[in-house]
Amino acid sequence: MIAAKNIYKSFNGKYVLEDISATFEEGKTNLIIGQSGSGKTVLLKCLVGLHGVDSGEVWFHDMEYAALSHRQRSEMRRKIGMLFQSGALFDFATVEGNVMFPLALFSGMSKGEQRDRAHACLERVNLLGARALRISELSGGMQKRAAIARAISLKPKYLFCDEPNSGLDPKTAILIDALIKEITVENNITTIINTHDMNSVMEIGDKVIFLHSGKKWWEGTKNDILDAENVELNEFVFANSLAKKARRMM
Amino acid sequence: MMELGVNSIAIVAIVSVFVGAVIAIQTALNLMNAPYYMVGLATRDSLILEFCSTMIALILAGKVGSNIASQIGSMRITEQIDALELMGLNSACYLILPKILSMVIFVPFITIFSIALGILGGLAGMALTDNLTVSEYIEGIQRDFTPYYVTYSIIKSMVFAFILSSVSAFWGYSVQSGTQEVGRNSTRAVVTSCICILMFNLLLTELLL
Numbered sequence: 479m480i481a482a483k484n485i486y487k488s489f490n491g492k493y494v495l496e497d498i499s500a501t502f503e504e505g506k507t508n509l510i511i512g513q514s515g516s517g518k519t520v521l522l523k524c525l526v527g528l529h530g531v532d533s534g535e536v537w538f539h540d541m542e543y544a545a546l547s548h549r550q551r552s553e554m555r556r557k558i559g560m561l562f563q564s565g566a567l568f569d570f571a572t573v574e575g576n577v578m579f580p581l582a583l584f585s586g587m588s589k590g591e592q593r594d595r596a597h598a599c600l601e602r603v604n605l606l607g608a609r610a611l612r613i614s615e616l617s618g619g620m621q622k623r624a625a626i627a628r629a630i631s632l633k634p635k636y637l638f639c640d641e642p643n644s645g646l647d648p649k650t651a652i653l654i655d656a657l658i659k660e661i662t663v664e665n666n667i668t669t670i671i672n673t674h675d676m677n678s679v680m681e682i683g684d685k686v687i688f689l690h691s692g693k694k695w696w697e698g699t700k701n702d703i704l705d706a707e708n709v710e711l712n713e714f715v716f717a718n719s720l721a722k723k724a725r726r727m728m
Numbered sequence: 729m730m731e732l733g734v735n736s737i738a739i740v741a742i743v744s745v746f747v748g749a750v751i752a753i754q755t756a757l758n759l760m761n762a763p764y765y766m767v768g769l770a771t772r773d774s775l776i777l778e779f780c781s782t783m784i785a786l787i788l789a790g791k792v793g794s795n796i797a798s799q800i801g802s803m804r805i806t807e808q809i810d811a812l813e814l815m816g817l818n819s820a821c822y823l824i825l826p827k828i829l830s831m832v833i834f835v836p837f838i839t840i841f842s843i844a845l846g847i848l849g850g851l852a853g854m855a856l857t858d859n860l861t862v863s864e865y866i867e868g869i870q871r872d873f874t875p876y877y878v879t880y881s882i883i884k885s886m887v888f889a890f891i892l893s894s895v896s897a898f899w900g901y902s903v904q905s906g907t908q909e910v911g912r913n914s915t916r917a918v919v920t921s922c923i924c925i926l927m928f929n930l931l932l933t934e935l936l937l
Contacts, residue, residue, distance in 0.1 A: 528814065555815060556816050558814060562807040562811060564807050566811040567808075568811075569808075579815075584816070
């Protein structure tokens with residue numbers, strides 16, 4: 479479980495997050511949704527500790543992140559897997575090298591064990607056949623899957639995904655969503671996903687938090703979202719004409 | 729070390745040979761009435777004292793410095809540095825320290841290599857023109873040799889290698905967003921490294937000679 483309590487974050491005196499409190503549950507896919515610029519990525523980076531917060535607390539189970547020593551933070555970060563928006567795969571390594579990278583640094587495994595674990599992760603994301611390829615040789619969807627394989631290589635307790643579907647076609651996006659959901663349930667991970675893709679929300683959103691102008695505007699499940707009375711949320715959810723038509727038919 | 733140092737050997741070799749030849753020819757033309765051995769002696773000392781440490785460092789600042797800055801800057805904008813941080817690594821230490829170490833270790837060898845090729849270039853210059861005979865040039869490069877000059881050159885090259893790698897890494901690491909900033913900071917890396925190298929050249933010359 480991860481809990482954010484009264485998070486405030488500003489850049490150059492301008493608040494991009496104001497009084498954000500939320501609880502993200504274990505074994506569930508928790509979605510943070512909102513328009514571009516609503517503060518989703520900043521919130522995610524605050525939760526993982528890549529951005530410091532101005533005030534507020536981030537709790538991982540019973541540990542407050544800010545209260546941890548440098549050593550404890552390093553240990554905590556090894557329990558976190560993150561899928562970055564750009565993939566953030568290391569272009570100096572092959573796909574296999576990328577997945578083995580955290581294993582080589584932190585697992586204490588022998589080279590053979592690292593390779594076996596990397597192959598298991600790549601098989602899980604159906605990418606074993608591409609293990610010898612360079613990152614530049616992969617398609618967008620393959621890069622996302624390779625990034626997922628790297629994120630789960632150390633068997634994380636927490637998985638953060640920053641817009642995992644960005645730049646992907648709808649079919650591949652659904653495959654990536656399904657994969658994240660399966661991994662979450664299989665390993666009982668606390669997963670937090672940033673997205674503005676409503677397909678993702680309806681496919682895998684166990685819990686949904688809607689951010690608007692840096693504030694938490696709405697919170698609920700994917701089933702609640704269609705009946706919500708929140709104006710800004712409705713404008714976001716039913717933004718395209720197809721969704722508007724569907725709503726009129728409801 | 730391979731990427732930063734070994735790949736620079738070709739450009740260093742080409743520049744060293746031609747500059748060695750040009751220094752020898754110009755010295756021969758300007759010292760018409762001086763003793764014949766002065767050509768070899770002046771060429772050798774010019775190469776050891778100034779060219780092979782300072783000029784090579786300036787060339788490397790352009791080639792290697794921009795490489796370091798753009799590589800680290802690109803890693804920043806593609807979130808690879810965030811990924812390293814999130815794994816609990818000190819990204820600056822992980823990315824920058826090996827580059828500084830490899831440059832500080834490798835550049836002195838490049839400098840010695842450059843001195844040797846520069847002197848050979850001078851020899852070729854004498855052989856291809858009728859300013860001086862090859863044997864007179866060789867006698868000149870053997871005269872009044874001060875071994876400390878080589879030590880001085882190596883010390884300077886190590887300091888310059890540290891400057892160009894650390895300054896370039898700083899500018900690369902400072903990139904916040906966008907490919908335009910990567911390009912801008914690569915240029916800044918080269919310019920700042922060159923200015924720092926020239927300033928430290930003056931300082932080290934005053935301190936060590």
